[in-house]
Amino acid sequence: MKKWKVWFGEIDEEIEASDNLVSSFYAAINDEPIPFSIVERGVQIFGSEEEYYRNLRKTAVVAGEKLVEEELKREDRYAVMLLKSLDQVDESINLLNEKLRDIVEIKESKVTDILREKIDELRELRNEIEKEIELVISKVCPNLSEMLGGVISAGLLEKAGSLERLAMLPASTIQILGAERSLFRAKARMKKGKVARPPKHGIIFQHKYVRTLPKTKRGKMARFLAAKIAIASKIDYFSGELNPELSDSIKHRFEELLR
Amino acid sequence: MRLNEVAHNLFIIEEGKQSFPATKSKYPPYYGERKYGNLREWIPYRSKFAAMVMNGYMPQIMNDWKVLYLGAASGTTLSHFSDIFDDGMIYAVEYSAKPFSKLLKLAMERKNIIPILRDASKPLEYSGIVEKVDFIYQDVAHREQIKIFTMNSNIFLKTNGCGLIMVKARSIDSTAEPQDIFNDVIGDFSSNFKILKTGNLEPFHRDHIFIHLVKG
Numbered sequence: 001m002k003k004w005k006v007w008f009g010e011i012d013e014e015i016e017a018s019d020n021l022v023s024s025f026y027a028a029i030n031d032e033p034i035p036f037s038i039v040e041r042g043v044q045i046f047g048s049e050e051e052y053y054r055n056l057r058k059t060a061v062v063a064g065e066k067l068v069e070e071e072l073k074r075e076d077r078y079a080v081m082l083l084k085s086l087d088q089v090d091e092s093i094n095l096l097n098e099k100l101r102d103i104v105e106i107k108e109s110k111v112t113d114i115l116r117e118k119i120d121e122l123r124e125l126r127n128e129i130e131k132e133i134e135l136v137i138s139k140v141c142p143n144l145s146e147m148l149g150g151v152i153s154a155g156l157l158e159k160a161g162s163l164e165r166l167a168m169l170p171a172s173t174i175q176i177l178g179a180e181r182s183l184f185r186a187k188a189r190m191k192k193g194k195v196a197r198p199p200k201h202g203i204i205f206q207h208k209y210v211r212t213l214p215k216t217k218r219g220k221m222a223r224f225l226a227a228k229i230a231i232a233s234k235i236d237y238f239s240g241e242l243n244p245e246l247s248d249s250i251k252h253r254f255e256e257l258l259r
Numbered sequence: 260m261r262l263n264e265v266a267h268n269l270f271i272i273e274e275g276k277q278s279f280p281a282t283k284s285k286y287p288p289y290y291g292e293r294k295y296g297n298l299r300e301w302i303p304y305r306s307k308f309a310a311m312v313m314n315g316y317m318p319q320i321m322n323d324w325k326v327l328y329l330g331a332a333s334g335t336t337l338s339h340f341s342d343i344f345d346d347g348m349i350y351a352v353e354y355s356a357k358p359f360s361k362l363l364k365l366a367m368e369r370k371n372i373i374p375i376l377r378d379a380s381k382p383l384e385y386s387g388i389v390e391k392v393d394f395i396y397q398d399v400a401h402r403e404q405i406k407i408f409t410m411n412s413n414i415f416l417k418t419n420g421c422g423l424i425m426v427k428a429r430s431i432d433s434t435a436e437p438q439d440i441f442n443d444v445i446g447d448f449s450s451n452f453k454i455l456k457t458g459n460l461e462p463f464h465r466d467h468i469f470i471h472l473v474k475g
Contacts, residue, residue, distance in 0.1 A: 004387070005387045006388070007387050025388065026377075029383060030387055033413070033414040038389075056388075057366070057372070057373055060374050061367055064359065065360075067376050068356050068359055068360045072357070239333065239358060241332055242355070244400050244430045
């Protein structure tokens with residue numbers, strides 16, 4: 001007999017009422033639609049329809065509060081930490097690969113096979129981490145993730161410190177986040193009265209719309225993109241609703257510049 | 260000021276040359292709308308349902324309906340639905356945690372809202388919560404808007420139940436002509452549902468249409 005999960009417990013032939021409604025509420029997941037009326041069965045537990053809805057509402061609110069708190073709790077820090085480990089794994093893969101090539105040039109052996117296997121495993125791990133970053137970022141900052149993807153968004157969060165701080169940054173700062181060294185080098189040269197070219201882009205250079213443009217147009221695109229990121233991060237921080245027009249607008253600007 | 264009741268608790272206020280919808284409510288303003296006595300102004304620029312009413316279409320509704328609202332966001336439209344379906348129950352599904360936390364505050368105040376923090380494209384994840392409903396209202400900015408509605412109506416909508424979908428062309432495909440997308444969407448729906456009415460939401464929301472349909 002199939003067990004159906006409903007918010008107030010489990011139902012097969014009989015109803016097994018949950019002793020903790022708040023935790024059973026979001027566990028009411030089934031793999032096919034429920035073939036009976038939830039309300040009818042619920043009334044058997046709660047006594048009347050009025051009581052059923054009163055309990056349902058109360059449970060939904062309390063369970064919702066709990067889930068929201070969990071979802072919003074320092075999720076941006078989590079994404080940033082994941083990104084750091086992603087970079088570390090990347091580096092390890094590169095280093096190990098290099099060493100492997102050196103060894104294989106001299107001699108293939110059982111050990112090199114194992115090493116190759118381990119590197120493949122690391123690659124898998126890398127993909128897992130990247131997927132998790134995408135998922136977390138799409139929840140914490142839907143607009144940034146829509147525009148930039150998870151990895152670049154997490155990179156910006158890392159440089160800024162948190163979503164809150166990123167939302168407070170001006171677009172001009174966002175544009176060169178991650179290019180601090182070359183910015184200060186340029187500033188130092190300027191101070192001495194020499195010719196200097198300050199950086200056009202930092203982390204956002206990784207974005208395909210900046211990277212793939214001809215050199216002379218990247219600055220324009222970076223400036224535009226940074227302005228939109230400034231808006232997106234503010235929306236993400238204060239309201240969290242997705243506004244697809246932002247990512248449309250950068251696409252249009254990119255197509256304009258491509259011509 | 261002249262009042263014209265178009266549905267239960269839903270009025271069109273005419274004031275000089277201006278006219279706008281409003282709902283009868285004993286609750287205070289929720290998103291910065293004005294209040295006229297016990298009427299809450301319903302701003303068509305903020306809510307697609309209000310824009311549809313402004314454009315002259317009012318679907319048949321009953322105030323004791325059970326409603327499934329997909330994409331409730333922070334609860335702007337929902338607060339008016341709560342006024343209209345005052346004898347019914349509204350299951351409000353929203354995926355994003357930030358706006359949902361605002362929606363929770365509304366749900367605490369009102370007696371007929373069940374807030375659910377879930378992804379509308381995975382209806383089985385809330386199949387143990389939502390009952391069979393008379394009406395599904397959908398306003399999600401998602402590429403798979405049509406699929407989401409079809410899945411949800413298969414599971415939750417009663418036979419002869421109604422649906423109202425606010426279709427946003429730009430979130431289905433931002434490069435194609437909106438009119439082409441609308442034609443495709445209407446074609447897709449008409450194979451499974453009986454379409455009662457479609458129309459645009461200009462000038463309040465650009466590149467949007469509403470589709471009112473019945474599960475036959």
